[in-house]
Amino acid sequence: MTGFLASIVEAYGELRVNKGRILLSLIGVAFSVFALTTVMGAGGMLGGALQQSMEKSGGRDTVLSIQSMGDMTYEVDEFGNENITSSGPQDEVTGAELDALVFDQIDRLGIDHRSRQVYADMRVQTSQGVRTTSLSGVDPSFATMYRLQVAQGRWIADSDQHRLAPALVVNQPLYDALGSPDLGTETVTLYGQTGTQESEQAIVIGVLPPDPATDWTMQAYMATEGLAAVPGLDASTTAASEYLVWVPPEQADAVRSQLASALSSSGAGSFDVYPTSFGVEEMSIYTVFGYAIAGVAVVILLLGAMGLVNISLVTVRYRVREIGIRRSYGATGGRIFFGVLMESVVATVLAGAVGVGAAVALVKAPFVTDFFREQGLVDIPPFPVDAVVVGLLAATAVGVLAGALPAIIATRIKVIDAIRS
Incomplete structure (x- = not known):
């Protein structure tokens, strides 16, 4: 360990002596690592933005949808083809009983994130x-489960399930169509499916942030139990269309197989359990995008390494006499090789640290994070650790590759020829 540390200190001293000669090459390496780390870090965050944008429509990985299929009937037609028909949920099972049955099975599996979803329409008074x-x-x-965040007000809470308004x-x-009412205090009017005789007052408690992907139509969310107060909606239209659970x-x-088996044997008919979400890794375009990033990074790295190799070779030629004197005092070929190699490695590691730091500062800059938010990134993730590690490892690898050839040349220098030079 002492010898290793001594080699690092010696290498750093040589860098200070020859700093003017290698400064330009180190700037090239720092820029190469900066570009590599920036591309990988920004690519990872862009992938996160794409993933989060997909999770707004399909749910997080992995959201499972549970739908009641009722009694399944199998029929074979005259051509021998098997046809499967569903009668929907059994008539004798009410919506509340079905909710209790499904939630009981979900609770037995220890699933915390669950939700019903009911699709309906409402008529509302606008400007x-x-x-x-x-x-x-x-x-x-x-x-x-669907990465919804409110820009104003708050989201639905358990206390909103049975409120009068x-x-x-x-x-x-x-x-905007409602005239931007005061949240939590100013009421809006809901009407029945026809006419304006039947009405109900409701209160807007939260507003979702603008989203170009979903803002092409007006949309509202309400607590499931609160649907019964909406004019024109009855028990048959407020039954859960599907049940959603979020599992690792x-x-x-x-979980999918256990839920399907347990619910099907509960006496409420058959249930279909399937995932609604998928990761960006399953998209071919994401794979191509990853290969493109890797290709750009390799090219950038090679350009930085070529400049450093040339400077290192020139530096060794200038140090021929010094190396010969060190060999005459007993320095072994291994010590010479390791010393020259470490000079290159220490230089590139320092340059790489500067490049990585600059890349992190750029990607986490406010104007960059604002751009990612515009692309659909709800939760700004930390800078990818793998990009930092790859950047430092790449800088070290460049140092090893760039220092190996000059180190080999240095070990082959003859003592007598070196002293005479």
């Missing part, structure tokens, strides 16, 4: 008249 908008009845965990969370187009990806297959 342009009465408009029909899409309405989703959900539970509080739905926001976590239904609580709404709306997207930006609907909030490595447990998804096991």
